[in-house]
Amino acid sequence: MSTERLIICILVMAGTTYAIRVLPLVLFRREIKSPFVKSFLFYIPFACLAAMTFPEILTATDSYISAAIALIVASILAFWKRSLLTVALAACVTVLIVERILVFLPG
Amino acid sequence: MKRTSQTAVPARSRRNDLIEGMRDGIPIALGYFAVSFTFGMAAARDGIGAFWSAFISMTCVTSAGQFAGLSVIAAGGGFLELALTQLVINLRYLLMSFSLSAKISGKQGSDPEGSQFQCSKPHGLPRPSGGGSIGTAPRFLMAHGVTDEIYAISIARKNLSPQYTWGAMLVAIPGWTAGSFLGGFLGDLLPAFLLSAFGVAIYGMFLAIILPPAGKDRAILGVVLAAMAFRAVLTWTPVLKNISPGFAIIIVTVAVAAAAAWIAPRTEEETS
Structure with a gap:
């Protein structure tokens, strides 16, 4: 593939993605009055992040089992209001430990 | 919007926002690094070198989009297909x-997050820029940082200022870029078990953002569970699983958030 074509491809990708991000921020700048729209926007992050977390987390590691246990550990810590970094690192460490244990299990 | 009105926020607070954004950007950068490392590896397999995959990561900053774009580029697809x-x-x-x-x-006069961009002024005076309290240039800069993760910590922030988002961008985007660069170079050197463990960092962060409020508010808990269940249906049901991940997330988000807004509308203070 030629470098020229690659550069144009990258510009198309970057341009499209930036346009999606910048247009609402720059063109839409007033307070929203409608209670429905305000409530809708209030719920969006919860719906969006939840939809991105499950079931995708189950395929984020080398095994469903380590991912599922990490999901449980992270959920408990999150409910206990631990910080972002604590919850994220605890999930990583859980995967490390569980996958070490899985190696010794038969099957 | 029933907060007591504040006057101009001192420069120190802006610097604090930047630093706190950088701090919260660290777990994001870690998760990003792992994901974009695999992107660099994939790009190298398609004949795109470390420099160019780092360039893609720096200019696009979108994991699912980049992987999809990579397959379109590698398959020799057209520019329109790429854009779509x-x-x-x-x-x-x-x-x-x-x-x-x-x-x-x-709202003018009662908006702490906006007040730092202008001197304190008497109530009732109209703002110059159509009610928008934060200028255009900061918005252009913030826009590049609208990723799932940086958005997540920004929207969860009380009294969000652009500086907070910039701080997170300053740490997370270099992590994302460096990951692709090293992935393109080092490929298989990083042990697989470490990559596997890094893979859940991002999801742990998501949970740390959505679950604490869900524990206190049944409507939010309902939204979280409904979105996960709906997404699971779209992932595992025959036919429906052909919907692309990006599109599935849009469908679930809009449907669940709209249903929740209809069933359990928020009061004024909660949505401000």
Whole structure:
């Protein structure tokens, strides 16, 4: 593939993605009055992040089992209001430990 | 919007926002590094070198979009197809930008997050820029940082200022870029078990953002569970699983958030 074509491809990708991000921020700048729209926007992050977390987390590691246990550990810590970094690192460490244990299990 | 009105926020607070954004950007950068490392490896397999995959990561900053774009580029697809792929997969950023824009565009005189961009002024005077409390240039800069993760910590922030988002961008985007660069170079040197463990970092962060409020508020808990269940249906049901991940996230987000807004509308203070 030629470098020229690659550069144009990258510009198309970057341009499209930036346009999606910048247009609402720059063109839409007033307070929203409608209670429905305000409530809708209030719920969006919860719906969006939840939809991105499950079931995708189950395929984020080398095994469903380590991912599922990490999901449980992270959920408990999150409910206990631990910080972002604590919850994220605890999930990583859980995967490390569980996958070490899985190696010794038969099957 | 029933907060007591504040006057101009001192420069120190802006610097604090930047530093706190950088701090919260660290777990994001870690998760990003792992994901973009695999992107660099994939790009190298398609004949795109470390420099160019780092360039893609720096200019696009979108995991699903980049992987999809890579397959279109490798398959020799056209520019229109490339643009449409990005549009569909990244359309959720449009929703995120709308909600960010609403969050930083507060009511005049009672909006702490906006007040730092101008001197304190008497109540009742109209603002110059159509009610928007934060200028255009900061918005252009913030826009590049609208990713799932940076958006997530920004929207969860009380009194969000652009500096907070910039701080997170300053740490997370270099992590994302460096990951691709090293992935393209080092490929298989990093042990697989470490990559596997890093893979859940991002999801742990998501949970740390959505679950604490869900524990206190049944409507939010309902939204979280419904969105996960709906997404699971779209992932595992025969036919429906052909919907691309980016599009599935849009469908679930809009449907669940709209249903929740209809069933359990929020009061004024909660949505400000």
